[in-house]
Amino acid sequence: MTTTTAAQQRAQAKAEYDAFVAACPSRKLLDRISDKWVALVLAALGSDSAQRPGSGCTGGSRVMRYSELQRLLAGVSQKMLTQTLRSLERDGLVSRTVVPTVPVTVSYELTDLGLSLYGTMRGLKAWAEGHMDEVLANRETYDTRVA
Numbered sequence: 001m002t003t004t005t006a007a008q009q010r011a012q013a014k015a016e017y018d019a020f021v022a023a024c025p026s027r028k029l030l031d032r033i034s035d036k037w038v039a040l041v042l043a044a045l046g047s048d049s050a051q052r053p054g055s056g057c058t059g060g061s062r063v064m065r066y067s068e069l070q071r072l073l074a075g076v077s078q079k080m081l082t083q084t085l086r087s088l089e090r091d092g093l094v095s096r097t098v099v100p101t102v103p104v105t106v107s108y109e110l111t112d113l114g115l116s117l118y119g120t121m122r123g124l125k126a127w128a129e130g131h132m133d134e135v136l137a138n139r140e141t142y143d144t145r146v147a
Contacts, residue, residue, distance in 0.1 A: 032091065037076055037084040039121050044072050045094065045110045046118040061110040061118075063097075069108065093117060 019026045032038060045062050064072075070081055085108060088094035093114035099105040110118060 029091070032087055033117065033121075035084070037073070037080055038088065039125060040073050040076075041069065041081075041084055041088060042093070042110065042114065042118050042121045043125050044069055045108060045114070046122055061115055063107050063109045065105065065107050088114070 017026045018024050019030055045064060066081070066085075069085075070076065070078065073081065076084075085094060085096070089096050089108075091113075092111055094108050095111050097107050097109075099107070
């Protein structure tokens with residue numbers, strides 16, 4: 001009987017990831033990154049936001065303070081933004097930097113892993129914005145037909 005190392009076991013598990021399988025851990029990741037607040041936080045910290053006048057662009061990611069994010073993401077509660085940022089930090093998509101000033105300054109930016117997801121999320125956001133009129137018209141047609 002041959003034994004496998006932990007690295008070999010991880011490589012085998014990675015090769016077997018399949019979101020269509022109920023027990024696959026990628027399902028939980030898909031659930032997390034499909035959240036609207038995750039998509040909006042990634043969009044805010046991504047390079048499109050960094051192109052705005054007065055923004056600080058650091059290699060394709062924008063560094064933002066918590067209060068900036070909260071102002072930009074209209075409608076997000078403090079609790080939801082905090083939970084979203086913590087989950088993104090835990091997954092390695094966002095880095096959190098604390099500067100010991102008075103008051104303490106906390107800033108966030110996308111990691112390389114977060115930047116790799118940002119392109120997909122940017123496209124999804126652009127698609128939603130570009131097709132909203134069409135979707136609304138289809139909803140109206142459907143609702144009048146079904147009612």
